[in-house]
Amino acid sequence: MTANRIRDWLTGLALVLAVSTAQAATVQTQSTPSGLQIEMQSQLQPLTINQMHDWVISLTDTQGQAVNNADITVTGGMPTHDHGLATTPRITQQLGDGQYLLQGVRFHMPGLWQLELLIQIEETTYRAQVELNL
Amino acid sequence: MPRKSKLVGVLLLSALTYLAWQWVPVPLPSHWSDEQRALIESLALSQLPPLPDDTGNAVADDPLAARFGHQLFFDTRLSANNEVSCATCHMPTAGFTDGRRVAVGISATERNTMPLAGAAYSRWYFWDGRKDSLWSQALAPLEDAREHGTTRMEVARLISSTDSYRDSYEQLFGELPALEDSDRFPSRASPLGDEQSKLAWQRMDESDRHEVSLIFANIGKALAAYQRKLLPGPAAFDHYVADLQHSSSVTDSSAMSRAQLAGLKLFIGKAQCINCHNGPLFTNNDFHNTAVLSAPGVLPAAGRSEGLRLARSDPFNCTGKFSDADASECIELEFARGGDDMIGAQRTASLRNLADSAPYMHAGQIATLEEVIDHYVAADIAVIGHNEAKPLNLRAIEKRQLRAFLDALNGDLATDEQWLNAPSR
Numbered sequence: 001m002t003a004n005r006i007r008d009w010l011t012g013l014a015l016v017l018a019v020s021t022a023q024a025a026t027v028q029t030q031s032t033p034s035g036l037q038i039e040m041q042s043q044l045q046p047l048t049i050n051q052m053h054d055w056v057i058s059l060t061d062t063q064g065q066a067v068n069n070a071d072i073t074v075t076g077g078m079p080t081h082d083h084g085l086a087t088t089p090r091i092t093q094q095l096g097d098g099q100y101l102l103q104g105v106r107f108h109m110p111g112l113w114q115l116e117l118l119i120q121i122e123e124t125t126y127r128a129q130v131e132l133n134l
Numbered sequence: 135m136p137r138k139s140k141l142v143g144v145l146l147l148s149a150l151t152y153l154a155w156q157w158v159p160v161p162l163p164s165h166w167s168d169e170q171r172a173l174i175e176s177l178a179l180s181q182l183p184p185l186p187d188d189t190g191n192a193v194a195d196d197p198l199a200a201r202f203g204h205q206l207f208f209d210t211r212l213s214a215n216n217e218v219s220c221a222t223c224h225m226p227t228a229g230f231t232d233g234r235r236v237a238v239g240i241s242a243t244e245r246n247t248m249p250l251a252g253a254a255y256s257r258w259y260f261w262d263g264r265k266d267s268l269w270s271q272a273l274a275p276l277e278d279a280r281e282h283g284t285t286r287m288e289v290a291r292l293i294s295s296t297d298s299y300r301d302s303y304e305q306l307f308g309e310l311p312a313l314e315d316s317d318r319f320p321s322r323a324s325p326l327g328d329e330q331s332k333l334a335w336q337r338m339d340e341s342d343r344h345e346v347s348l349i350f351a352n353i354g355k356a357l358a359a360y361q362r363k364l365l366p367g368p369a370a371f372d373h374y375v376a377d378l379q380h381s382s383s384v385t386d387s388s389a390m391s392r393a394q395l396a397g398l399k400l401f402i403g404k405a406q407c408i409n410c411h412n413g414p415l416f417t418n419n420d421f422h423n424t425a426v427l428s429a430p431g432v433l434p435a436a437g438r439s440e441g442l443r444l445a446r447s448d449p450f451n452c453t454g455k456f457s458d459a460d461a462s463e464c465i466e467l468e469f470a471r472g473g474d475d476m477i478g479a480q481r482t483a484s485l486r487n488l489a490d491s492a493p494y495m496h497a498g499q500i501a502t503l504e505e506v507i508d509h510y511v512a513a514d515i516a517v518i519g520h521n522e523a524k525p526l527n528l529r530a531i532e533k534r535q536l537r538a539f540l541d542a543l544n545g546d547l548a549t550d551e552q553w554l555n556a557p558s559r
Contacts, residue, residue, distance in 0.1 A: 050418050052465055081409070081522045086420050087469040104469025108420040109409045110173075 031126035035062060036119060038128050040102075049110055049134055052087070055102040056095065059119070066098025071120040074102055078113055110134050156530040162384050162395055171378070173402040178375035179368050182414040185254050190457040190464075191269045191355045193306050194362060201557075202302040203360030206353060208556040211292055212276060214240055214283030220275070220357065223247045226554045229490025229547075230364060235429075235498030239281035244432065246498040249491050251366040251547050252484060254358075256419040257466045261480045261496040262441025263421060266467050267457075269358035270450040273350060277326045285324035285331050286350035293349060307352045311345045318342050347449070351456035363553045366415070366486045369545030371398070390542050397539025400532055405510075406523075407485075407536075416485035416543065423478040425514050425521035429497040434518045437496075438479040442472030478519035489544045503540055507533050 025042035037060045044053035057074075059067040072091050077084035089104040107113055112133055119126040166174060175181065185195075193199035206212065207220045223237040224230040230250035232238075237247040245261055253259070259271035275281035276289060293299045294313050304310060313319045319342060323334035335343065370389045377387030384395060401407045412418050421438035428434040445467065450456055452464035480496045494500045500509060511533065513525040528536070547554070 050413060050420075052469070081524075082520060083422075083522050084471065084475050086471060088471050089469060104465060106469075108418040110412065111409065 027130040027132065029128050029130050031119065031128045033124075033126065035124075036060070036067065036121075036126050036128070037062075037064075038117065038119075038130075040115070040130060042105075047107075047132070047134065049107050052104065052106045055089075055105060057091075057100045057102055057117070059098045059100070067121065068094065068096070068098055069121070070100070072100055072102075073118040074115055075118075076113060076115040078109060078111055080112060081109070107132075107134050159393075159396060159531050159535070162392060162399070164384060165382050166378075166384060170399070170402060171382075173408060174378070174398065175375060176412070177371070177402075177408070177414060177416065179366065179372045179414050180375070182252075182255075185362055188254070188267060188269065188358065188362075189459040190267050190452050191358055192458040193352075193355050193359055194269075196306065196359060198302060199306055199356045199359035200363055200553075201360075202299070202306065203356035203358065204553060204557050205299070205302075206357055207360055212282055212284055212289060218282050220272075221556070223275075223281075224250050229487050231491050233490075233492065235493050237281070239275070239278070240283040241280045243278070243280045244429075244435075244497060246493065246496055248483070249487060250361055250364045251487065251549070252415045253364065254362040255415055256417075256481075258419060258421075258441075258445070258481060260441065262435065262437050262444075263470075263481055264441040264444040265448065266445050266451050266464075267358070268361055269351070269354040270448065270457075272354040272357035272361070273450055276350075276353075277324050279328065285322050285327045286346050287320060287323035287331075287334075289353055290346045290349040291319075291321070293353065302356075303349075303352065306356065307349075310349065319346070344455075348456060351450055354450070360553070363549055365548045366484075367546045367548035369486065370394070370542040371539075372545070374542070391538065393535050393538040394542045395539075396532075397535035397537070398542075400528070400536050401539055404532070405526055405528060405536055407510075410482045411485050417482040419482060421476055421479035421481055422522050423476075423480075423516055423519040424510070424523045425478075425516035426480070426495045426509070427499060427517065429499050432497065434478060435480070435496060436477060437519070438476035438481075439472055439474060442470050442476065445470070446472075474519075476519075478516055485540060486543050487545065488540055503537055504533070507536055 025045055025047040026039065028037070028039045030037060039058040041056045042053060043055060044051055057072060059070055061067055074089050075084065085105070086108040087104050087106045089102050091100045092103045093101040095101055112131060115130050115132070117128040119128065188194040210216050210219045212219060218239045222239060223232045224247065225232055231247045234247065236245055237243045248261070254268055257266070259265040259268065265271040265274060276284055277286065291313055293303050294310050300310060318339065320334040320338070322331050323338060323346070324331045325335050327335070374387050374389035377389055381387070385392065390398070410418055410420070410422055423437065445451055448454065452459050452467050453461045488503060492502065494503070494506050500506050510523055511526045511528050513521055513523040515521060
């Protein structure tokens, strides 16, 4: 395989990954310190810019049990532009079964976005980060 | 060969190489990539969704309200000197702007007049987003001493004393209260006016003040219904995108020149313009600090950090008692971002019909589009807050191509002629 073909193949793969991340609009990550599995699902499908929308955040512990009554704060921004989110989203409702409704999210630029989650459960503070390519 | 001639030769060759590097165009691709094509199509006017609902304005799409608003928009009696109407600065013959550095009503203001075509698509109004609806925005200039310089009491009196206005108003909003009792309703009164107007306002009964503010709010709603008719029409760029549906070749369409096509490629790529100037109106209608210097002798504007504070405390906002929206519908206001993060951030302007809206930026600081492009290429450090834009490594020819592309965004408004002229009385 020539260098050019490898480069084209890698570019293609990167595009497919970026698009699938944006369209699937479901992202998963682990907390630091470990102990929580976090899944975030956009309620806007496909995920597009300039539209206010909600996400459902699901928390499970290492045994796969739902984690309720967590205090979750979501911030974030675009690392390449040194700016934060366009809005100030917040958890407005606990949906039960370890699920939380995050309202007030709008991405106003295409590109790489990071969402930072601060999760307080009793005396422990967990952190997590997800990336979205829009 | 003498050493001196050799040196001249090397210098000449270097200069020629530099000039070639600056001015030789990169050939256009034969086809857009899938990603480029998706970005290009996302900018086309054909992708513009229907007008968003304005839940705060129950008459937003009422035809009578639009006709009433049309009359009000051109009425100079809505001013302290009977010479200023909305159309004084938002001139239909000049793309609903005025060609001035800053707007001049009764006297000069500090802000560049924004064009109105497609304004109804925005979530926020004014450069700093101090208003959260088109109807609420329409009220502020009326009571600004430098714009119309009138008061809500005088506006209410004008509606009440002009038969055709009274009829339209009562059909739309219900019976007008009797305003004849000058003890209850002074001739000039407002919570925002000069000292005398403010004093007169304070002396009014709370329920009378509410009646007058309600009439005033409704006038804003009629003006908004009219402005919802003002929409941008297709430009050369939109014709190009339409042609792309029949041929995938980059250069098959004659709608745009080769320089403009090269500019489009830069716009969606290397120049990163599409980051903020996205969607069919070429704006995300959001707020960014791009280190635009304040006008000479003027302190830098606080921008969105101040704008959101004002919007939240505005009695005419989405959650206020004059809004027709349920508080649960006011999600933009509820989840908006302000604070220190937004210092110096101004609203992204649409790039459609830039030919009409020079000079540019919130205080008209930059005279030409060439200079605007230079501003973004340099991306200097911001005086307040921080510049979100990063320097662009654009060659001279690329800056010229980008400038050429912006000309492909000029087009006639898609608005019926009747709305573009002063109405007959």
